[in-house]
Every structure is written in C-alpha cells, then in structure tokens.
Amino acid sequence: MAEAGEVGKRAGGEERMNMNAEQILEKLKESLGNALLTYEIKEYTMGVRRKRTLYEIWAEIDKSAFRKAVETIFNIDYPHLHFITGEDTGGDVIKMIYSFGIYHRHPGGEISITLKFDLPKSELVLPTITDLMTGAETNEREIREMLGVEFEGLKNKRHLFLPDDWPEGKYPWRRDEHGVDDMVKYMHKSVKEIRKKGEGNA
Amino acid sequence: MPKTAYYIPVGPIHPALKEPIRVEAEIEGEKVVRVDVKRGFAHRGIEYMGMKRNAIQTLYLSERICGICSISHPYAFVVAAEKALGIEAPPRAQYIRPIIAELERIHSHLLWLGVIAHEMGFDSLLFWIWKGREKVLDILELLTGNRINYSVFMIGGVRRDLKESHIKALKDMITYYWKFTEKMKEIMLSDPVYKARTRGVAQLSKELALKVNVVGPTARAAGLRMDIRQDIPYDAYADIDVRAVVPQDIVGEVRGDAYDITMVRIYEIEQSLDIIEYCVDNLPEGKILAIPNYVALLAKIRRTKGEAIGAHEAPRGEVVHYLKFDGRDGPSVWKVIAPSYNNINSWAPLLLGAEVADIPIVVAYIDPCLCCNDRVALLKTPEGKVLGYEYIHKKAVEKTRKIEREVRG
C-alpha cells in the first residue's frame, strides 16, 4: 500500500505518471482474473466552451474477489471512499455497490471506480475495510443497520442512525419481509378528517 | 488520580439551538482522555421515502435534507440524473447553476464565521457578520423567490431565468462583498488575539485527514488539494479553472488548525465572487430547460434504465448522490452522502487531548450540518455527571478573555 507521505508529496507536484482508465482496468483484470465479470468505462463530456471528458470505471465482480479488488485499488493510489450502498431487488440476492475515487487532487483527473457484486441473502457476510481506511467505519455501520449485512472485523457495531430500541430484524432498505412498510406513519389528513376531529372538540 | 467520567452535551451549532450534540468524554483535570461519538437523533428516513416517489418529488425532497446547504443536494441529484438519462442542460442553464451555488457558498461561509466568533465569545462580531449576510440573502430572494429552500433546479436545466436588472444587483453585491472580506481579514486573520486563540487548536494532519476520509474545507485546511470543482468538473466549472484553496498557497505553510480553516473559508468567499463575476459576464443566450414538459420528462425517466453518480462541492465538502433508474418514474435506488457524514469522523481523534475550553471550537471546526447527517448523541457510562453547554461555552469564553489580556497587555 502506498505510504501516506508519498501520496502527500504527489499532491503538490506530479512525481509519478498517473495511469489512465484503460491502464487501471488492465491492472484490475490481471489481479482478479476470472472474478472480474463485466466491466465498462463510461465517458461523460462536461462543459460549455471547453469540453472535457471524464472517465468512470464500472465493474461487476465475484463476491470472493472483493477484498483483493479493494487492495488493488489501494495500491494504485490512496482513494477516497465515495459511498457504500446496496440494493434489494426483491429476489434472494443483495447487490452491493462500493465506489472509490482515485487521483483526486488532480485537476480534471479524478477517476471513479465502482464495484458491484451480489451477496446471497442466506449468507450476508463481508470482510471489513476499516483496517485500510478508518473512515469507512461510518459507512459499514450504516449498511449493517439498513440492510443487515455483517462485517467481519468491524469493531464498533453500534447503531448509527437508527434509535437504540429499534426492533430486531427490521431493515429499512429491504423489500422483503424484513422491510419497514408496516412501521410507516402517514401524516397527511384529508379536510374531512380534520373537520370531523374538530367537531368532537367544539 | 481517580478518573471521573463527565457527559458533556457539547452544544449546539448555532448560538441558540438546544439540540444536543452530545459527545461523551472522560476528563482528567482539563484534558479529554476518552471520547465516544454516537449519532442518530434526527433520522427521518429520507432515502426510503425518496425511493417511493417520482423523480421530481424526490428532487424537492432532497432540497429539504438541509436548510443551509439547500441547493447542494439538488445540484448533485440533477448532475446524477442528467448523467443517467443522457441529457445535457442548455448552456445558459449551465452558467446559471454555478451562480446560485456560489451565492449559497457565500451565505454558508458567513454563517460559519459568525458561529465561530460566537463560540469564542465575540458576540458583537456574530451580529455584525450576520447583518452582512443579509445582502446575499436579498440577492437570492431576488433571483429565486425565497431566502432558504429556493427550488430553482430541475433535471435538464433551471426553472427561473436571470434578467438584466438582476445582473446589475449582482454586480453591486460583488463590490460590497469585496470590501466586506477585506474587513473580515483585518478583524479575524490579522488580530493577534484570534491568532493566539486558534493556532494549534483542532490540528488535523494530512495523513489523518486521508485516513478518516474527510472532505471539503476540513481536508483543504489540512493541506490536501481536494475539490470536486477541480477534480470532476461539471457545468461552467469545466470552463473556469477552479483550483482548491489551500493554506500553503496563501501563507506558505500549513498546519491544519482552526486558524487555517478560517483562512480557507474567507479566501473561498473571494473565489466565489470571482466565479460569479465570470459567469455573469459570459452568460450565453438560449433556453433554460432541456425538456420543459414535466410529463415528457417523467415518461423519459420511465423508459430509461441507467445509473449514475453525481457529485457537487457544497460549502462543507463533497455531496454525492447515487441514482438508479429501473422502469419506475422515480429512482429505485437512491443514496445520499452529505459532507458531514464523513467529517464527523474527525471529532474523535481531534478531541483526544483537547482542553475542555476548546471543545466548542473543535465541534464547530468542521461546520457540522447535523440535519444532513442526523445528530450525535452520547453513550451512557454508569456513573457520570452532566456538564451543561453553558458551562463549556463559559469556559471557552474565559479562555479567550485570558488570551486577550495576555496579548493586548
């Protein structure tokens, strides 16, 4: 893993050549092999008078290669973790999405790498990445309480946003029997209801 | 010496808000030795609600995630939605959007400067700065119709246009604020009392900033050149070469403490004034919405399958929205990361070893927007005394007065 000091030096004056999106994809291919299922480099043009192209790498990987993929990214450049989220499509997998940004601090040169993989609902366990980046703890705690995914090695397992007396087994982002549709309170009242309530008081 | 645990409800972000951000800390003498930060007092379930509504309703919902950075969440949402749908806003809209975003940055930084003045005990400075802030709120009301929660952004452009009379008002405001920041620099940066009070307080090093994943002025004060307008430019920022404002460019050295972050914020106000002036002088002609008919827009969303990430540099840091369109007329997956989400990670390491009198400054250092993030509460340890916020605020003010006496003689 690159030393934080080395990375700091690069921020001021470019000392190493940055890889472009294709080279990063090659590196991922050679370290993951068959575990890299599909990949795509998306290009976006931004700007009015001076058009710039921005690149993003979107890759679907196999769940077993997750930790290796993250370590490869950390070896290229110490990234910034954009977000971790997950989608419950209603079946029996949860699709996890991790998004990193590398080469930030270079004008027009940040490349986002987004990894997607499927987790079966029968085995919702993932290794933690807090040993590589302490700040990822917040994201992992949120996923733990919103989707029910366990992280091995995560030290702080307390609730992040939900209150402490939240019922067990209820995960807000899930769309199956663990969802929270029965806990929703509909606050809007129709005019008729309000008038009826008022008549009781008057 | 036996250790006593004190609960310190580290007070509000604004001088009168009473909702506790409570940080539990163990104190020995005057120093904090153990810190525990817990969040989650104001969770509203916004992402859950957004996944059930249509895209335009979700856009309005995202505005009210936070009242202070009110245009940042819609901006990131709109950038993500346009990337996912493959539509491009017309050039005039691409120049109007940064104008509103930079106006918001000015008002938010002035708010923070007032708050930090209050935390140190300079209350008249707070009122003077907030009076100066009213001018930018007047301009925002002239352009958009409201002082807070101005809903002018729409997927594919903006909803209101800029008129000739507005442009004259904008130029007057820019002249006014250049004079204002000169005075701010004199009052805050050149004042020996302020310098003595903030040098060395809440010092964040570059390595720690990278590890805890901070963003925005917090990262820039530590010396990292991180700025979404520079790294992933969008709209008119791609034409202007925006560079991150870091202390090493201004004074030559960087220490990452409260003095540095004040400097970063004041210079960012000036950078915003420059950006507004450029956008106003080079405003292209044309229409302002790519798809003016909302029914057609929603139909297009229903037909599209795509996902995208949109990021914007809010006054506090990076705001990221992730959207996935999957056959509904709204997002089926929506994730919001506000800047304070990550910045609050820096409280635990910064508070260790700090004095009780510096706690309000460390808390206000990152400019926490708790509604963007939900509040921070405390863990309870078995025995413990609760120190009120007034006590801590009083200690912070006393330390300032002590320093004032020493410096001014």
Add this chain to the structure above:
Amino acid sequence: MGKLTNFKRSLWVFHASGGSCNGCDIEIIAALTPRYDAERFGIKLVGSPRHADVLLVTGAIPRDFADKLKRIYEQMPDPKAVIVVGNCGTSGGLFYDSYNLVGPIDEIIPVDVYVPGCPPRPEAIIDAVVKAWLKLEKLEKELEGKKE
C-alpha cells in the same frame, strides 16, 4: 390585534428542534439579528425550559424525541405558550410517510400558534411571538384572577 397592556417583563423563549432541516431554525436566529431585531422587544433566547415563557418547536418529531418534548413542555412554568414554526410541525410537511417520524406536533403537546411556511419569513415568526404574547397576557390575568 389587541394592545399589550399587562405583561410587565420581557419574553423569554426556549427553542427545541425535533428533527428539522434547520431552515426554520436559521430563520428564528435571523429574527434576532440587527435586520429584524426581535431583541428590541425584549424577546430573548434562553438555555433552559425552566426559565422560558414561550416554547418554539420546529420539525417533524422522530420517534425517540417525542417523550423528550413532553418533558420539556412539562418543565416550563405556567403561564406558557407553544409556537410551532414551519410546515413539518404543523402537518408533517414533505415527510408525510416516514418510518421514524411520529407526526405533527399537536398530537404530542398542545399548540397555541402555528406558523406555516417552508421556511416562514422572520417577520412571520415575530408576528407569531407577538400573538403568543397577547395570549400569555390573557392567561396571566386569568391566573391572577384565580389567586384572588
């Protein structure tokens, strides 16, 4: 509107925020800054509900804040008035179908003045405080009448 005749002391206000977006809270504080200057009427923000005459509440209330709000209301001495600022507290506002919010404030504590708006302007908030002031005058007269 009637004339303020009997209230001989200045009005102290306690502000509680239950899960709001902070827009209304910023407008409440802007009402104290020199542009709108509520302080010239003697309106002051205090730090504890035990010293307050008027309670300003914002936000739709999350689940675990509801009993705290009741406790704050009970700690205030009589005569007291409650002002709800903003759409979220009046009727739920935008957040009408959440799993963690328990609804408009008048289902938890009795409310005297509502200020709709998202957010309401500082002038509207000062107007609401003056209305509460008039109501408090009436309540104070009733209390004194009961004592005799």
